Amino acid sequence: MDIEKVDRILEEHEYRHSAIIGIMQDVQDIENYLPEETLRYISDKLELNLTKIFDVATFYKAFSLVPRGRHTIKVCCGTACHLAGAARNLDQVERTLHIKAEETTDDRMFSIETVNCLGACALAPVVVVDEDYYDAVKPGKIEKILSYYRSESER
Amino acid sequence: MKVSVIIDGQMVQIEQGAPIIDAAKKAGIFIPTLCYHEALKPYGSCCLCIVEVIQDGQRRLVTSCNFPAAVGMEIFTNTARVRQSRRMIVELLLVRCPDVPLLQTMAKQMGTGLSRFKTREANECILCGLCVRFCEEVVGVGAIGLANRGVDREVATPFKMASDVCIGCGSCTYICPTGCIKMVSDRKTPNLRSLKMGNCSLVPCPNSYQCETCQIEQEFFKDIKRVIAEFRSKGQ
Ligand code: SF4
Ligand code: SF4
Ligand code: FES
Numbered sequence: 489m490d491i492e493k494v495d496r497i498l499e500e501h502e503y504r505h506s507a508i509i510g511i512m513q514d515v516q517d518i519e520n521y522l523p524e525e526t527l528r529y530i531s532d533k534l535e536l537n538l539t540k541i542f543d544v545a546t547f548y549k550a551f552s553l554v555p556r557g558r559h560t561i562k563v564c565c566g567t568a569c570h571l572a573g574a575a576r577n578l579d580q581v582e583r584t585l586h587i588k589a590e591e592t593t594d595d596r597m598f599s600i601e602t603v604n605c606l607g608a609c610a611l612a613p614v615v616v617v618d619e620d621y622y623d624a625v626k627p628g629k630i631e632k633i634l635s636y637y638r639s640e641s642e643r
Numbered sequence: 644m645k646v647s648v649i650i651d652g653q654m655v656q657i658e659q660g661a662p663i664i665d666a667a668k669k670a671g672i673f674i675p676t677l678c679y680h681e682a683l684k685p686y687g688s689c690c691l692c693i694v695e696v697i698q699d700g701q702r703r704l705v706t707s708c709n710f711p712a713a714v715g716m717e718i719f720t721n722t723a724r725v726r727q728s729r730r731m732i733v734e735l736l737l738v739r740c741p742d743v744p745l746l747q748t749m750a751k752q753m754g755t756g757l758s759r760f761k762t763r764e765a766n767e768c769i770l771c772g773l774c775v776r777f778c779e780e781v782v783g784v785g786a787i788g789l790a791n792r793g794v795d796r797e798v799a800t801p802f803k804m805a806s807d808v809c810i811g812c813g814s815c816t817y818i819c820p821t822g823c824i825k826m827v828s829d830r831k832t833p834n835l836r837s838l839k840m841g842n843c844s845l846v847p848c849p850n851s852y853q854c855e856t857c858q859i860e861q862e863f864f865k866d867i868k869r870v871i872a873e874f875r876s877k878g879q
Contacts, residue, residue, distance in 0.1 A: 539788025
């Protein structure tokens with residue numbers, strides 16, 4: 489990641505140690521993951537021990553140390569979604585993209601994640617792509633949903 | 644300011660806000676601990692040191708290694724509730740670490756043994772954080788930290804790579820109550836010590852402590868010589 493960009497983020501957060509989560513969120517917003525060199529650089533600049541940064545980075549599920557795809561597909565596997573057939577949806581997403589949950593496609597286009605409840609149980613089973621919610625998803629609809637993001641990326 | 648507290652019927656005076664384990668020490672009462680160390684800041688992760696406290700008419704269990712003493716506090720270190728809770732804690736730790744002698748002994752002393760719970764994956768680390776805190780607070784290096792969360796929480800170096808800041812002092816080996824960080828000599832590089840914990844290894848010096856021939860060290864010497872020379876020339 490560009491040093492200037494990192495510096496800008498650090499400046500926005502006034503080099504505060506307490507802002508480490510915010511800083512990492514900003515980095516991840518740009519890069520989709522937390523590159524190791526960037527974390528090392530941040531550690532140097534903030535004079536904050538790398539072990540602390542690594543702790544935070546591995547503690548929160550929202551952070552990733554490996555590159556993620558441009559689009560993140562979250563399949564809700566909470567109780568309501570599970571009962572409504574989330575497992576079949578997950579299967580279908582995995583089969584369509586040829587990767588497993590928590591993995592990223594080779595072209596870095598898609599990552600699959602499972603989540604444990606999105607608080608939208610009335611819409612079960614829910615699949616969320618980036619910020620878009622899809623309700624009452626059936627395995628048959630998966631391909632169509634994904635192709636929308638594929639073509640959007642090409643545009 | 645000093646405050647008086649009553650611990651197991653004895654009146655003792657300790658600093659206000661000091662952890663109540665200090666009162667126990669003063670009164671000569673033993674409280675079992677695992678994550679407590681006098682040289683370190685209180686942490687309160689093992690909960691083995693729990694005692695019962697009556698404060699403002701409320702009776703509750705607190706961890707004595709980090710609970711601050713206050714005026715009029717009454718402390719009980721050996722009630723049935725305390726013993727029962729400690730037994731449970733040791734039992735649970737034993738589930739995680741069935742092969743650690745210290746925990747086995749503790750369990751025996753408390754009258755419990757092999758647990759009714761299932762071991763998920765035998766481990767030797769109880770996550771007391773002593774090694775991490777010692778390395779940071781006393782050694783001042785911070786080579787190891789805690790990572791991940793929940794059942795995956797573990798002691799690790801950043802990115803789980805050989806540490807480039809660990810000085811190989813061995814403090815972590817020494818302080819670990821369960822003996823799960825081992826210092827081993829490396830056969831390939833005889834002067835190199837590695838600290839092993841599971842599959843995470845700390846390899847301190849890339850040049851086997853051969854400082855005289857070390858590139859890094861030579862640069863450093865050059866710098867020092869330059870600084871001294873500059874200093875002298877200024878003085879004249
Ligand atoms: S041996 Fe390394 S990791 Fe252990 S306390 Fe010393 S500096 Fe820290
Ligand atoms: S390695 Fe030892 S000292 Fe460090 S957290 Fe685990 S049990 Fe405690
Ligand atoms: S010694 Fe108090 S919580 Fe561990």
